[in-house]
Amino acid sequence: MKFFGSGHGACPGCGLPIAVKTVLNVLEGKVFAVNSTGCLEIISSQYGKNAWNVPYIHSLFENAAAVAAGVEAALRAMKRKDEGYVVVFAGDGATADIGIGTLSGAFDRNHDILYICLDNEAYQNTGHQQSGLTPPGESTTTTPAGRVLPGKVGRKKDMISIAVAHGIPYVASSSVGYISDIRRKVKKAVKFEGAKYIQIHSPCVTGWGIDGSLSIKVARLAVETGLYPLVEYEYGKLTSVKKIKDRKPVEEYLKLQRRFRHLFTHERGREMIEVLQKFADENAEKYGLDLRKEE
Amino acid sequence: MRKVVRGFYSVAYSVKLCKPNVICAYPITPQTEIVENLAAMYANGELGDAEYITAESEFGAASTLVGASAAGARVFSATCSQGLILMSEVLFNAAGMRLPIVLVNTNRALSAPLSIWNDHQDSMAMRDAGIMQVYVENNQEAHDMVPQAYKVAEDRRVLLPFMVCMDGYKLTHAYEPIDLLDQETVDSFLPPYEPAAYMTTKKPLAFGCYAPPHIYMELRVAMQQAMERAKEVMSEVYREWGELTGRDWGGHIAVDFPDSRIFVVAMGSVVGLLRKVVEELRREGQSVGLIKIRTFRPFPVEELRDALKDAEKVIVLDRSVSFGYEGPVSIDLKSAIYGHSSAEIYSYAVGLGGRDMPKDFLEKLIRDVAEGREEPGFAFKGYHEFEEVIP
Numbered sequence: 254m255k256f257f258g259s260g261h262g263a264c265p266g267c268g269l270p271i272a273v274k275t276v277l278n279v280l281e282g283k284v285f286a287v288n289s290t291g292c293l294e295i296i297s298s299q300y301g302k303n304a305w306n307v308p309y310i311h312s313l314f315e316n317a318a319a320v321a322a323g324v325e326a327a328l329r330a331m332k333r334k335d336e337g338y339v340v341v342f343a344g345d346g347a348t349a350d351i352g353i354g355t356l357s358g359a360f361d362r363n364h365d366i367l368y369i370c371l372d373n374e375a376y377q378n379t380g381h382q383q384s385g386l387t388p389p390g391e392s393t394t395t396t397p398a399g400r401v402l403p404g405k406v407g408r409k410k411d412m413i414s415i416a417v418a419h420g421i422p423y424v425a426s427s428s429v430g431y432i433s434d435i436r437r438k439v440k441k442a443v444k445f446e447g448a449k450y451i452q453i454h455s456p457c458v459t460g461w462g463i464d465g466s467l468s469i470k471v472a473r474l475a476v477e478t479g480l481y482p483l484v485e486y487e488y489g490k491l492t493s494v495k496k497i498k499d500r501k502p503v504e505e506y507l508k509l510q511r512r513f514r515h516l517f518t519h520e521r522g523r524e525m526i527e528v529l530q531k532f533a534d535e536n537a538e539k540y541g542l543d544l545r546k547e548e
Numbered sequence: 549m550r551k552v553v554r555g556f557y558s559v560a561y562s563v564k565l566c567k568p569n570v571i572c573a574y575p576i577t578p579q580t581e582i583v584e585n586l587a588a589m590y591a592n593g594e595l596g597d598a599e600y601i602t603a604e605s606e607f608g609a610a611s612t613l614v615g616a617s618a619a620g621a622r623v624f625s626a627t628c629s630q631g632l633i634l635m636s637e638v639l640f641n642a643a644g645m646r647l648p649i650v651l652v653n654t655n656r657a658l659s660a661p662l663s664i665w666n667d668h669q670d671s672m673a674m675r676d677a678g679i680m681q682v683y684v685e686n687n688q689e690a691h692d693m694v695p696q697a698y699k700v701a702e703d704r705r706v707l708l709p710f711m712v713c714m715d716g717y718k719l720t721h722a723y724e725p726i727d728l729l730d731q732e733t734v735d736s737f738l739p740p741y742e743p744a745a746y747m748t749t750k751k752p753l754a755f756g757c758y759a760p761p762h763i764y765m766e767l768r769v770a771m772q773q774a775m776e777r778a779k780e781v782m783s784e785v786y787r788e789w790g791e792l793t794g795r796d797w798g799g800h801i802a803v804d805f806p807d808s809r810i811f812v813v814a815m816g817s818v819v820g821l822l823r824k825v826v827e828e829l830r831r832e833g834q835s836v837g838l839i840k841i842r843t844f845r846p847f848p849v850e851e852l853r854d855a856l857k858d859a860e861k862v863i864v865l866d867r868s869v870s871f872g873y874e875g876p877v878s879i880d881l882k883s884a885i886y887g888h889s890s891a892e893i894y895s896y897a898v899g900l901g902g903r904d905m906p907k908d909f910l911e912k913l914i915r916d917v918a919e920g921r922e923e924p925g926f927a928f929k930g931y932h933e934f935e936e937v938i939p
């Protein structure tokens with residue numbers, strides 16, 4: 254049975270439908286889907302062309318966590334919890350920027366929900382504006398590379414740590430480049446009672462400026478360079494990390510994408526590449542990403 | 549059971565009898581004690597299987613009710629002022645999603661300048677949201693309105709949010725003897741909520757779809773039609789309530805002395821005092837009547853046309869202002885009676901931010917109009933000229 258698909262209008266190569274299908278299949282469609290405004294909602298919920306074959310609600314941009322809390326509370330109050338899992342699908346802007354208040358509230362109250370942040374690193378639905386999860390050096394329409402500025406200056410907000418700091422039972426990052434990793438983590442997450450957060454790196458072909466056929470390759474490179482570490486926390490403790498055999502330099506990831514193209518010509522490009530490399534190195538250090546000979 | 553209680557409790561107790569499944573709220577003066585009373589009931593196990601959630605903001609509270617209501621729950625929240633307008637994005641959304649959420653708004657002024665006192669600027673800002681609005685005169689009416697609100701909102705001919713508006717402080721903090729309803733009475737009046745559509749894995753449905761131009765307008769027309777049907781449903785429910793409890797609060801409007809030449813039109817707690825003033829003026833021989841607007845949305849167009857068809861002068865007391873124009877009740881009333889009455893309209897903004905409206909003030913206001921000392925039009929009444937610091 255298909256839980257998501259027929260009629261969705263995502264660009265070919267988009268990571269969103271891949272992630273959503275994987276989550277819904279793992280949970281065998283026993284899902285109450287709560288979606289924030291964004292690309293996913295626009296490509297899947299047009300009136301009369303609904304692509305969801307699970308109960309679905311979209312309310313606003315910034316309130317998916319609170320809406321999910323309400324669905325969960327209602328199911329609990331009405332003794333219908335066995336009907337399914339309450340799962341949020343929200344973009345990075347909805348999660349890390351405009352919706353972080355309701356997200357923090359839902360985490361704080363530890364509602365029994367699985368919150369999936371589909372991280373394509375900018376507001377892609379409105380044409381690629383920067384969000385808190387846009388990495389440094391990326392040229393977006395609101396942080397364009399110009400004569401002076403080399404794209405976004407500033408960090409990618411560390412939502413994983415923010416989620417962990419709430420003391421919720423399960424926090425993980427994953428990637429559309431690693432479907433079996435998503436599958437395993439979702440399966441594990443729903444075993445915990447309380448709030449769960451999984452942030453899934455999801456390529457956007459138009460925003461990132463990549464060929465649709467390169468989505469998986471690019472997503473994998475983000476992991477292989479250490480820019481997007483795949484980690485897992487249970488009750489605040491780091492319990493698993495996807496090790497990397499020969500960590501690649503970040504340039505290999507950057508050079509395939511139009512959003513970073515200016516870094517190879519811009520006056521401050523080198524500097525930004527170094528910032529990103531440092532970011533990857535810090536991740537490697539923090540999580541012990543590098544697979545050493547003896548391991 | 550007759551008991552002397554505060555306005556907060558009269559509402560909270562009534563909410564409890566309606567057996568909501570999910571209550572979610574955020575504290576704000578002068579609403580807080582409503583949800584505190586409910587929290588105490590919850591802590592004491594008096595709310596059955598209900599879930600009581602302390603939200604991180606009013607925006608979050610309203611959003612949580614959207615999710616709960618869509619999942620098939622009967623829901624409740626209370627708020628006012630900054631809290632209500634913080635909810636506003638969600639409330640417009642909830643109305644469009646046709647969710648029968650019930651709210652109590654303890655009317656309070658809006659900032660700036662900051663004021664915790666009573667006027668109607670907050671709920672008037674929600675006028676166009678697609679939410680039914682009823683203004684109550686006293687705490688017994690507030691107590692009685694809650695079950696009626698659920699019955700109307702959940703009626704399949706309606707399915708829209710319902711907001712009961714009660715004046716902050718003037719009602720919320722007042723002690724009054726209240727005939728508290730009992731469970732059997734409410735159960736006999738208000739059946740368990742059976743949603744027309746709700747989120748279930750047994751029959752997956754999508755809520756909050758996006759509508760391109762070929763369908764958006766049709767769905768908005770449907771909201772207007774639901775509001776029109778709500779007027780009928782409210783009339784039925786008000787009547788039924790009167791028969792069941794012996795307390796008949798009138799229809800969409802309540803008219804005292806319908807044969808008068810001059811009418812005062814008002815909403816909320818000031819109506820009680822106005823009734824006294826009008827009675828006294830009548831004893832003096834003035835032909836003054838009183839119209840209390842209960843239902844503000846849907847607006848009682850036909851009722852006002854009928855009540856004012858032979859009126860010569862109408863004094864509308866607004867507790868808020870549409871800046872750059874005049875009071876919203878007055879604006880709506882004029883548009884409703886246009887072509888149906890030749891009455892002169894005296895549109896007054898009064899009692900903003902808790903400004904007192906004592907008896908002699910109201911009396912003078914009416915007398916000045918009745919005795920021809922005023923010109924028709926809009927004015928603020930009951931304020932002092934003062935020198936602004938910043939011009």
Ligand code: SF4
Pocket residue numbers: 262263264266267268269292293296373377378456457458459460
């Ligand atoms: S714009 Fe990006 S995120 Fe949106 S559907 Fe296309 S590829 Fe997916």
